[in-house]
Amino acid sequence: MSAVNTLVLASGNAGKLNEFNQLLSPLGFDIRPQADFGVQDVEETGLTFVENALLKAREASLVSGFPALADDSGLEVDALHGAPGIYSARYAGEPKSDEKNNQKLLAALSECAEGQRSGRYWCVLVYLRHPEDPVPVIVQRSWEGEILAHPRGTGGFGYDPLFWLPDQGMSVAELPSESKNRLSHRGRALQGLVELLKVAHG
Amino acid sequence: MSAVNTLVLASGNAGKLNEFNQLLSPLGFDIRPQADFGVQDVEETGLTFVENALLKAREASLVSGFPALADDSGLEVDALHGAPGIYSARYAGEPKSDEKNNQKLLAALSECAEGQRSGRYWCVLVYLRHPEDPVPVIVQRSWEGEILAHPRGTGGFGYDPLFWLPDQGMSVAELPSESKNRLSHRGRALQGLVELLKVAHG
Numbered sequence: 470m471s472a473v474n475t476l477v478l479a480s481g482n483a484g485k486l487n488e489f490n491q492l493l494s495p496l497g498f499d500i501r502p503q504a505d506f507g508v509q510d511v512e513e514t515g516l517t518f519v520e521n522a523l524l525k526a527r528e529a530s531l532v533s534g535f536p537a538l539a540d541d542s543g544l545e546v547d548a549l550h551g552a553p554g555i556y557s558a559r560y561a562g563e564p565k566s567d568e569k570n571n572q573k574l575l576a577a578l579s580e581c582a583e584g585q586r587s588g589r590y591w592c593v594l595v596y597l598r599h600p601e602d603p604v605p606v607i608v609q610r611s612w613e614g615e616i617l618a619h620p621r622g623t624g625g626f627g628y629d630p631l632f633w634l635p636d637q638g639m640s641v642a643e644l645p646s647e648s649k650n651r652l653s654h655r656g657r658a659l660q661g662l663v664e665l666l667k668v669a670h671g
Numbered sequence: 672m673s674a675v676n677t678l679v680l681a682s683g684n685a686g687k688l689n690e691f692n693q694l695l696s697p698l699g700f701d702i703r704p705q706a707d708f709g710v711q712d713v714e715e716t717g718l719t720f721v722e723n724a725l726l727k728a729r730e731a732s733l734v735s736g737f738p739a740l741a742d743d744s745g746l747e748v749d750a751l752h753g754a755p756g757i758y759s760a761r762y763a764g765e766p767k768s769d770e771k772n773n774q775k776l777l778a779a780l781s782e783c784a785e786g787q788r789s790g791r792y793w794c795v796l797v798y799l800r801h802p803e804d805p806v807p808v809i810v811q812r813s814w815e816g817e818i819l820a821h822p823r824g825t826g827g828f829g830y831d832p833l834f835w836l837p838d839q840g841m842s843v844a845e846l847p848s849e850s851k852n853r854l855s856h857r858g859r860a861l862q863g864l865v866e867l868l869k870v871a872h873g
Contacts, residue, residue: 516729517725517804517805517807518805519809520722520725523721545805551805593806600718603756603757604811
């Protein structure tokens with residue numbers, strides 16, 4: 470492969486950009502945010518995480534002219550038949566609010582006893598070589614946990630204060646970020662992507 | 672899991688139905704063709720194999736009320752910048768014709784020397800638990816080969832007479848069907864799906 474391959478990240482999140490660059494720059498990728506190319510957010514009309522990630526990656530690749538990377542993620546709660554799922558970020562409506570989403574989740578589970586509050590975070594990553602790439606690289610990873618009845622911790626974002634990790638004995642919002650990057654759905658999806666790109670580009 | 676789980680195959684191909692049943696019935700799945708439930712073919716408007724497979728599986732699950740399995744597959748030829756790709760079955764237009772598709776492929780590669788005719792078959796399988804399942808099981812497998820200048824063999828279907836396997840010293844249309852099921856993009860995708868369903872349903 471050439472010395473540096475530019476890759477557009479279909480996200481405006483600085484934390485994600487940093488995390489992706491740390492893991493992918495050793496492979497010769499230079500990850501650039503979509504804002505550098507004037508890419509606008511697209512409407513997420515898909516019914517699956519992978520379809521929404523593909524919509525975002527395709528727009529980023531189309532506008533920028535470079536290969537693109539996108540993620541889509543959310544929380545699946547068994548007692549709620551999978552909700553909030555692909556609607557996790559907008560569960561309590563627009564404008565998106567972590568606080569309102571967490572309140573809505575607690576209310577939805579108010580009748581639900583301990584031991585019946587299982588769920589999992591999902592992260593789906595796609596890598597599109599060009600806008601019409603028929604075979605994107607796709608990685609899907611989950612992170613099992615339980616939904617707390619009261620928030621704990623101040624780290625992370627999204628539903629992290631309500632997401633209890635039995636193995637760790639703490640919520641994700643209480644977990645040190647180094648551990649989170651190693652254990653989380655997103656961290657392990659990114660590691661999976663790195664393995665697949667090593668094969669494809671190594 | 673219960674003794675028998677009905678699963679709808681979003682395809683009208685009897686050969687595929689038989690192949691899927693052979694591998695999945697030991698796991699307790701009873702694979703039924705979508706025609707049993709009056710499922711109609713949907714328009715394949717996706718830009719990737721996985722999006723087209725999801726469209727087919729979603730329709731089959733919606734109409735039948737059961738979990739659904741779909742595949743989408745095609746041929747990617749490097750000298751043609753990936754064509755015919757997701758348009759492989761309809762490369763020479765409608766009505767679909769293997770013969771016309773093969774003729775069009777030969778014509779498109781007529782100026783292309785031996786050693787520059789590399790390509791691969793792709794098969795993408797998806798398993799959807801219900802029409803709004805946000806995290807379908809997805810398996811993507813390829814089969815590397817070269818495009819011949821003249822057809823060889825009478826077995827298989829699609830581009831098989833033009834798809835040369837250097838390791839086997841024959842075209843796919845010359846390969847015994849037992850070997851094809853073991854080596855092919857579809858056979859290995861199906862084996863991959865079985866492994867994933869064992870984890871999810873075992």
